Amino acid sequence: MIWWYWMFLGLVLLGVEMVTPGGFYILFFGLAALIVGSLTWLGFAQAEWLQWLLFSGLAILSLLVFRGPLLAWINRQDKDLPAVDSLAGESAIPIEDLLPGATGKAELRGTSWTAHNAGTVPLTKGQRCTVKRVEGLTIWISAE
Secondary structure, eight states, X not given: XXXXXXXXXXXXXXHXXXXXXXXXXXXXXXXXXHHHHHHHHHTXXXXXXXXXXXXXXXXXXXXXXXHHHHHHHHHHHHXXXXXXXXXXXXXXXXXXXXXXXXXXXXXXXXXXXXXXEOSSSOBOTTOOEEEEEXXXXXXXXXEO
């Protein structure tokens, strides 16, 4: 094949990898196609059978050797980040009176939230409260 066919194929495969959900399988086939295209352009792989052999070998070998460490590196990067922004410990202010165990509205960070009184004492409108936990879009609050 002509060298630029391999380059085009490599770019298409890399583009497909970008629009499909993870896995990092097609990535290595795209890189192998770019390498074979470069070798063909430099004159090292002129025979078509050799180009296909190099493409297959490079793709499978790089997939087996580099995919595992790549996934491990990406997963390690994800563990360094907090899973979600924790609201526990923040101060919230009820917009309405809340009896123990009742659900109503409270203001937190300038936004109105559904709030559940997790304490044993009633909460009054405007009283400073502490967020104990978050379940979905509901904050569990109790008096400070």
